[in-house]
Amino acid sequence: MKVLITGGAGFIGSNLARHINAQYPGWDVHIIDDLSTGYRENLAGIDAEFFEGSILDLEFLAAAVAGVDSVVHLAAIPSVPRSVAAPRPTHDANSTGTLNVLEAARTEGIEQVIVASSSSVYGSNPALPKSEFDWTRPMSPYAVSKQATEGYPLAYNFSYGMKNLAFRFFNVYGPGQAAGHSYAAVIPQFLDAALSGETLVVHGDGLQSRDFTFVGTVCDIIATAIAEGIHSNDPVNLAFNTNTTLMDLISRIEEELGHPVETKHQATRVGDVRASQSDGIRVRALFPKVVPVTLRSGLAKTVVWFQESRAGSTEKA
Template sequence: MKVLITGGAGFIGSNLSKHFLDSNQFETVRVVDDLSTGSRKNLTGLDVEFIEGSILDKSILTHAMEEIDSVVHLGAIPSVPRSIAHPVRSHDANSTGTLMVLEAARAQEVEQVIVASSSSVYGSNPKLPKHEDDWTRPMSPYAVSKLATEGYALAYQAAYGLKTLAFRFFNVYGPGQAADHDYAAVIPKFIDAALTGRSAQIYGDGTQSRDFTYVDTVCQVITEAVLNKRYSNAPMNLAFNTNTTLLELLDEIENILGQKVERQHREPRRGDVKASQADSTSVSQMFPNVRPTKLSDGLTETISWFKKELVTRKGLENG
């Protein structure tokens, strides 16, 4: 089987590349990435075919899709705050980019396309847990672009018979997730602050909650979906019905590290939802063999990775 991962040099994409290769069931793992948010370093030691280029470039996509059986479309400009700062750029990469990927897949007669949507599409809907049939009310340009992402995927299934599956990701975390930029996710930011003796920055009072999902669990689900050519005519939550506040998250990090982490509260950010928790009925029914990783176990693995990275970083600075 030959698979293409767009955005494969990013955090989730590079973990997925490794997962595919470790399964020994893929003849080819091809990656296309413009390295705007990903890094070649993430693919070090992985036997992937790498194509540097944008998903907005038709010629790049045409080349990347050659002889491909399935596409996992992760290429996007992530982050709610980043989309608020640069809404047109977010739309172009996420909405138009998805349309370009789907059209290239259709032209090359690719059998299956899996796309990454986001829990942010639920927006101001207060219901918990959030089911795929619940109404959506985006609060940021990023959320709008992800609603378009899944909408295009489902439309291509209905209009052209393309096997598509739109996963709504919920705060994916794990080894390889960068903490060294303004739009970094909360878990790497908290861990990096704790390990370097800085205060953890909390936007708001810290009672906002998330359904944190370990990256290895996400990769297991996607791998099974590709190998079995899964598809659905509705979007699917890819999270497992957990609800953790930021204060509880910091408590867990402190417990694992055996040390206190200083906390600094700042003004809430525009576009951030108050609470997020997935109804996991659909994903559990389609992928009954996947057992989600407990937050404490996932954080332990992630902290271990960050400690090694910190040692490497200090070695380079001293060398």
């Protein structure tokens, strides 16, 4: 099995490559990344062929997919606030980039492309928990781009007989997730601040909720989909019906660290969804053998990774 991971030097992509090395050592892993949001150091110790380049470069992309059996398309410009500040780069990378990947795969005769959409596509839909068949109403350019990201591969199933799979990710977290930038996700932001003795910044009242999903669970699901050739003509929520407010998350972080942390509240950010939770029904039906990692266990592993990373950085300094 030869697998190509686009955006493979990023947080989820590098974790997936490492998971495949461990669970499917016979697979040949290829990674492409333009290193705009990914990091070469994420690939340390991973057995994979790495090629630096962009999914917007059609000639490069055509060469990258040659001879591949399955493509996992994770390359994207993430972040709602980043898309609000600069919508066009987000559209180009996420929407046009996905079309480029699908066209390259179709031309090469590759049947399966697995793509990363987002729970942000639900937008202003207030229903909880959310089913894949609920209506969507994106509230940010990022969410719109992710709706295109999932729409294209599903349309290619119908139009060209491909066997694609579109996952809606729900707040993926875990070891390797970068914290040191202005668009960092909430868990690495909070942990980085807490371990530095700084005040945690909470946008809004902190009662907004998320369905946090551990990156190890995400990797297990994706690798299983490749191994078993699982596909769907409808999107699949990759989350398991949990609901955690930011204030609850902070309490859990305090429990893991063994001491309280300071918080301050700022204005709610434009485009932020109030509540996000999947019903978890379809993902459990499609992947009945995968047991999701609990938030308590996943957060504990993430805290350890952050502590070890900081200790390593101190030693190098």
